[in-house]
Amino acid sequence: NAGVTQTPKFQVLKTGQSMTLQCAQDMNHEYMSWYRQDPGMGLRLIHYSVGAGITDQGEVPNGYNVSRSTTEDFPLRLLSAAPSQTSVYFCASSPIPYYEQYFGPGTRLTVT
Amino acid sequence: AQTVTQSQPEMSVQEAETVTLSCTYDTSESNYYLFWYKQPPSRQMILVIRQEAYKQQNATENRFSVNFQKAAKSFSLKISDSQLGDTAMYFCAFMKSPGSGNTGKLIFGQGTTLQVKP
Numbered sequence: 058n059a060g061v062t063q064t065p066k067f068q069v070l071k072t073g074q075s076m077t078l079q080c081a082q083d084m085n086h087e088y089m090s091w092y093r094q095d096p097g098m099g100l101r102l103i104h105y106s107v108g109a110g111i112t113d114q115g116e117v118p119n120g121y122n123v124s125r126s127t128t129e130d131f132p133l134r135l136l137s138a139a140p141s142q143t144s145v146y147f148c149a150s151s152p153i154p155y156y157e158q159y160f161g162p163g164t165r166l167t168v169t
Numbered sequence: 170a171q172t173v174t175q176s177q178p179e180m181s182v183q184e185a186e187t188v189t190l191s192c193t194y195d196t197s198e199s200n201y202y203l204f205w206y207k208q209p210p211s212r213q214m215i216l217v218i219r220q221e222a223y224k225q226q227n228a229t230e231n232r233f234s235v236n237f238q239k240a241a242k243s244f245s246l247k248i249s250d251s252q253l254g255d256t257a258m259y260f261c262a263f264m265k266s267p268g269s270g271n272t273g274k275l276i277f278g279q280g281t282t283l284q285v286k287p
Contacts, residue, residue, distance in 0.1 A: 088273045099173075099260055099277030100214075109272070147214060151273060156202070158275060160214035168228065 059083050061161035063148050069140040069167045078133040078164050080148030087153045089131040093144040094163075095115065100147060106131055107153065138168045171196045173263050175278035182251045183286050189236075190246045190281050192261030198222075203237065203244045204275070207241040209257040217259070220244065222266070248283075256285045 064079045082089065090105035092115075102115030108127040122134040122149060131150075135142060145165050149158040172195045182188035194203070205217040220228045220237050229233050232249045248255055261278040265271040 080244055090273060091276075097178075097279055099279050100248075100275070102274050102275070105273060115273070145212065149214075149275075153273070157219065158273070163212045163214075165212075 061148055061150050063161035063164050067165050071169055072138060074138050075131050076135050080098060080131045080161060080163055081129050082150040085128060086150035089150045091133045092147045095144050140168045143168045171263050171276050173261055173276050173278040175261055175281050177281045179282045181284040181286055184251055184253060186251055187249045188251055190259050192244045192278055194242050194263050198265055202264045202266060204262040205246045206260045206262060207257045251285045253285050258282050
């Protein structure tokens, strides 16, 4: 079991570029989510999904887009990268109801 | 809205000793879950312990235990017999329980960096 996988592990972007952070899970979890981690602020929810075809905004959704076409995959798209999006991004999944969330290894993104 | 506060940005402890990390939260919910996550230098988020608010008994997992004070909205983590591998950032987190508008959202505190010294 691979659990939750994320690619890439590291990425550097220039301001204005777009990219997609990939997240996949092989546990057949209905729930998937994206968090960003910034120093002194813990993790904050960006977007989440309760199943294929269903997504919703979290606490800090601006500048990010998501879709969920399959149970396994939940990509996060940065439409036009900004330095404020420099952060570490975590994908997580869990069965419903949400007793425990399983986190991926994270992606460190730097926007210059 | 729920908030989680960890007032100790950094702590240190000698190997084999006991350390307690503090966490307070604010909510109007009566049923919810509380968690402690560990983030070692590898960056991986690891669940340490979980407490369900309706359970009065404090959760324990081997060397890790919590002191859950529901009325005071306090949820501290005690690590006994500290080991070098316990060096990490620790996050306290809150989640509403199912049936109370739970969207699976975890609300995290700011984190406490724990250094275990040999």
